[in-house]
Amino acid sequence: MNYEEAKIKFISTWGSLGTLWGINKAMAQIQALLFLSTKPLSMEEIMEELKISRGNTSMNLRQLMDWGIVTKEIIPGERKEFFTTEKDVQELARIVAKERSRREIKPVIKVLRDVSSIEDDGTKKTKELIKQTKALHDLTETADAMINKLVNQEQNWVTKSLLKLFK
Amino acid sequence: MNYEEAKIKFISTWGSLGTLWGINKAMAQIQALLFLSTKPLSMEEIMEELKISRGNTSMNLRQLMDWGIVTKEIIPGERKEFFTTEKDVQELARIVAKERSRREIKPVIKVLRDVSSIEDDGTKKTKELIKQTKALHDLTETADAMINKLVNQEQNWVTKSLLKLFK
């Protein structure tokens, strides 16, 4: 496998993995491209490399900026805008975990709390609903807290955590 | 919010959350319905409650069984098949984490290893590709190992882990 093949393979794998971290294919591919690039890229260059339209590039760059993963670079003497992504994988993981928590997990926790708080009318089915959604609420909340805590640690959280947990 | 409202809200929220644990809407809704039910349900009952077709129900039940989340119950004297889901949320989390690791994370780790192992031709861009994909490989592998380890612990892994990590 040469450079070009490796690059293509990485970008397409990362793209199709997008779902795992909750973003779409183009978004993930743009991020992957920037992640490998040794210099900031313009919209033109991104479109060209990934063979996607200007509109698509613009919209997905915007989303990546909303996530806080990509930033605009201003390059003196250049009219175009240039983009870079966070290069540190742990910082990247931190941002993604935090955003998914905020966007998806927190709202679900709220629903689970509401649902598990309905009045107990004494019937078996109501008792079951309360019991099960409460269990799910507690699990989700704890897992969410754990991920956020892990991910908000300083440098090298993964290694540190593993050491603490499994030594 | 009464029982029926709470039930509907839970099922639809859990359904749209499907993406977060990597399954589709109908699949998640069927699981949610079984999760609340105090008794095994037939295909007929599931179709009826969720208003989905026989084919859809059959296919999604099959997938849930492939995941190991739902099991067929044999009820003496009944011709129909009945279904139940794992009711313990921690066991559920264990199964989901394990399956996602096997289906999605492990294959990505393999690609990252391959890509990060290309020959270093000394160019800047190749060095960057190797460095960055290696970092991603290590992070992904460590996170995967951690989740699997956590999730394979006996009873009460979340609580235990939290205690160990953050006391």
Next chain:
DNA sequence: ATAAACTTTCAATAATTATTGAAAGTTTAA
């Protein structure tokens, strides 16, 4: 062996989601 009761399969269709591209909008240089 047969037929009723039930489940699975899968081509057709519907619903959803992503992408395009051109018009509208914005910024900058002169």
Next chain:
DNA sequence: TTAAACTTTCAATAATTATTGAAAGTTTAT
């Protein structure tokens, strides 16, 4: 101020993914 260089928006379209429903398949009771 204007026009060139660039970006954003969004209605139309394409691609993908989910769902249906009826025919084919299977199992069970007699």
